[in-house]
Amino acid sequence: MAGTNLHASNLRPAGYAALVARLGITVPPNWHESLIASGNTPRVEMADGMVRETYPSRYWPGDDLGGHLEFALKYDGVNLAILAGIFRAADTTEITAYVTSKPTGKYARRVWYLYEWLTGDRLPLDDVKQGNYVDLLEPDAYITTSPARQVRRQRINDNLLGDARFCPIIRRTETIQRYLNAGLRERCRQVLSEYPPELLRRALSYLYTRETKSSFEIEHIKPSANRTERFIVLLELARKDDFCDKARLIDLQNRIVDPRFADADYRTSQNYVGETVDWQAERVHYACPKPKDLPDLMAGLIEANNRIGGGGIHPVLNAAAVAYGFVFLHPFEDGNGRIHRFLIHNILASRGFTPEGLMFPVSAAMLKNPGQYDASLEAFSKPLMPLVEYELDDEGRMTVLNDTARWYRFIDMTPQAEALFAFIEKTIETELVEELNFLANYDRTKAAIQEIVDMPDRRIDLFIRFCLQNHGQLSARKRSSRFAALTDDEITRMEQTVQTAYGSGE
Secondary structure (H helix, E strand, O other): OOOOOOOHHHEEEEOHHHHHHHHOOOOOOOOEEEEEEOOOOOEEEEEOOEEEEEEOHHHOOOOOHHHHHHHHHHHHOOOHHHHHHHHHHOOHHHHHHHHHHOOOOHHHHHHHHHHHHHHOOOOOOOOOOOOOOEEOOOOOOEOOOOOOEEEOOOOEEEOOOOEOOEOOEOEOOHHHHHHHHOOHHHHHHHHHOOOOHHHHHHHHHHHHHHHHHHHHHHOOOOOOHHHHHHHHHHHHHOOOOOOOOHHHHHHHHHHHOOHHHOOOOOOOOOOEEEEEEEOOEEEEEEEOOOHHHHHHHHHHHHHHHHHHHOOOOOHHHHHHHHHHHHHHHOOOOOOHHHHHHHHHHHHHHHOOOOOOOOOOOHHHHHHHOHHHHHHHHHHHHHHHHHHOOEEEOOOOOEEEOOOOHHHHHOOEOHHHHHHHHHHHHHHHHHHHHHHHHHHHHHHHHHHHHHHHOOOOHHHHHHHHHHHHOOOOOOOHHHHHHHOOOOOHHHHHHHHHHHHHHHOOOO
């Protein structure tokens, strides 16, 4: 992070930064980096969601591994991917010595529990026999499940969002707390109360179509009428069924993609997201997990959804952790992005966030804000890519050379949770209101045109559509071919009705 005036020689890394350098491990960057100054002046620098904090000299945790682990948990936060790397490279005797030196300390017990949870190895220590249970994550700093799972050995309350196969972390940032306090669910119901029930029933079909087209358009796909209809049918099922289950996800993929590219199981080949930039040259934006790691990762994702769904956690956070987790794991050859966006609807509806008989055009908000949507994906992919070692053959097939599974198991989903809340807020305040107002205007416009000329509904619909496509006026060609029977005065008055309702049209 640029901009510091302190000379590098006056600073010593602490916490994760010190341990990563000491052990020489490759890990994704933590959102918080700690440095210790030789003087007593603290300093905080923030940029692009990252924090670089300089502490006075009295904060120096010493030279031993345990001291820096404790410092990291206190000040850098819980980063499971980094801890997994540290525990794989560290001398177990040093960790055992640290825990033994503070047998009842809450940080020592957390380190002990996380070591055994992440590595699957048991330290040569007796179970804790007395003392209060300690929360693994501080609820005021993290989104946590409740009730927690009590672990007798370390007297720890495991309130994580998943298990060791897949466990996202969501920090309780000011932004997330603001959204949690905003009452978006209640705000949505307030918005809907301003419209008649009949209009809302009619809007549902329109919203299904809008969401389907937007989801495909994000991927620059123009679906056939048949594929559009199949996706709409799935959206109609989003409230009724839980799709976060292996068999249901495979069935979902089969329904969404071209039948020739339907998968019978998770993919068995390495895939990636990229673009061709020259003859036999690919620019890789994102390398997906290795196929051999997918069964374990996906089983963990499904279990995380179960824990979060039953853990008293806000539905938007549930949707962010699972839907973004799904697209980062990319378990199928095709359809991952559309399933990712479908899962948002599925979780919001099944958790009761979406009002009965309605659905949110979330993809429309994403489509209108592509920079924000891309940023929500790149918050994970950009830091990851420098860590992945891979080769591409002449046919563009990828081989990942290093062990990457732990980077996909333990993702900090805070940026994605903040982004999804923002999209939901835009959907409620803008997209939904615009769609409902459009339909309300449409009804009034049709009624007004009916007063001018008593025409069948279908012909009135065509007149309004043609006007909206031509800046509020009927083209000469459409008039002569479809509305030749109408007088000039009738056409002018009908055009004025459309313009009053919609301005000059699209």
